[in-house]
Amino acid sequence: MSVEIWTILLVIISFLIYTYIGWRSRVQDSKGFFVAQQGVPAIANGAATAADWMSAASFISMAGLISFLGYDGSIYLMGWTGGYVLLALLLAPYLRKFGKYTVPDFVGDRYYSNIARLVAVVAAIFVSLTYVAGQMRGVGIVFSRFLQVPVEVGVIIGMVIVGFFAVLGGMKGITWTQVAQYFILIIAYIIPAVAIAWILTGNPIPQVAFTFSDIVQKLNAVQVDLGFQEYTQPFANKSMLDILFITIALMVGTAGLPHVIVRFYTVPNVRAARYSAGWALLFIALLYTTAPAMAAFARYNLIDSLHNHTLEEVRQLDWVKKWENTGLLTLEDKNGDELIELTPDKETNEITIDRDIIVLSTPEVAKLAPGVIALVAAGGLAAALSTASGLLLVISSSVAHDIYYRMINPHASESTRVMVGRVMVGLAIAIAGYFGINPPGFVAQVVAFAFGLAAASFFPVIILGIFDKRTNREGAICGMVVGLIFTSIYIIGIKFYAMTPWFFGVSAEGIGTVGMFLNFVVTLIVSRLTSPPPLEVQEMVKMLRTPGS
């Protein structure tokens, strides 16, 4: 069977599984729709959180990014995992104990203010919308590359599938499909990684092969020969300070992303929230410790099979022909010496590789069966759809629960609330799909926003809401506003107005760290200068701090 037939088959089978789970998990009540009846076991929530968190970017692009950045790629590895320690120790158990439905719920109740609630709602919607547009685009790209379907058709198919289980099952439907999606995406990631580790080093475990084989040493030597820095050389692309700030911003941003936080509202009790954070990171670590191994192997293998060979020679490789056709790999013998060469200089470099190729081409490079290549397509779709569905639910609950039920119509009946929730999911899917088909030029640039804004807005006010009884409404609102404004101006200035990164050269991706510190400082100072929170709020904080659920 050809790769195309395999791909169609596997994609259809995986979609049927999601649809079946969605149908089995349909719900009628608001507790089921927004927090899966708080009945998700810790380990299942761990798998769902892992799928929720690992997006199309983690699955398709991250290994490629690392393979071009070498050591400096560690910002993604540490940044996108280290946040779970903060989440597990500082946020998840208390938010579960608080026991309502959303992040703005906590902010609004703890700071006894609908203004604080509204600021949180706006930040949650903004962060989730920028993020979800990229996921729908990812769905379209996987379809177009593996099945030669136009991107638009791919996006619409993805919208219909997500729409089905998210509208019917809400959080419950999303949770159980995410569990299934985790297994598909991790198997799809691990098999090619094991195969390439085995072929290059004779050791099938990527993490072990990465550490104990001589591939990275050989890669270092080759890089130096070609005029690049060593692969393991720190700070080749960014300064130490910048790496430090970006890593912290990604960690704190991860802990502050609403679609990750709400997953911990769905478990039965506080204890389960603690353990499920551990399971989540364990499941994530499977992919995140494999990615750097794959990055180094793939880079070594690409240089080895392309550099200093003749064009005719490399074009005999099937995968070279295929990826040249997509335009993601370009080979050009600029100096006419019949050999193609990789160099750090744009003028003389004859091999251009798109970072997405690293993961997508590995199965072909390793000459795996067509079934495995198809599995990678299904895995990429699982990663994109699972993240998209989690984000869509945050957008829906922000409007249906936080704005409609908590602020406009507190007497709304159960059925009305669920109905509004379903309609909002549908609307959010339509908007996400529109952005997926017509990606605004700024999408790539606003990814930094999602993390920076989550770090500068939610993280400090939630932490202080739990750990500092004295923090009050005035402090929290001022802190969030200052954090948001500072971070937005810096990012917009750099990305759109060519502003120089005046804060010690810290790039837009890392400025959320500064925004977070500003938020902490402003919140603490303003809280001390104004009156303490009312007694019932102080009682609530006391309740959050006592054992038991």
Place this chain on the structure above:
Amino acid sequence: MNQNKRRAYWRANTNLIVNLLIVWGAVSLLLGIFLVIPLNSISLGNLPLGFWIAQQGSIFVFVALIFIYAIQMDKIDRKYK
């Protein structure tokens, strides 16, 4: 639960959190970034140690820290029940 017991429980919890976060910051930010160059003169297997911590070791430590917290909190929960 009385006032004193509640305070003691909270103190036990925050002490545990602080200790684990010190390890968290030391491994990732201190060893993985700040001291990566001196650490790279040592090797682990065939990788420079600092590079290995940044791309592998720190992630293993993060997973361990969360499970240590959950298990220790079970003990503290039982003690102050």
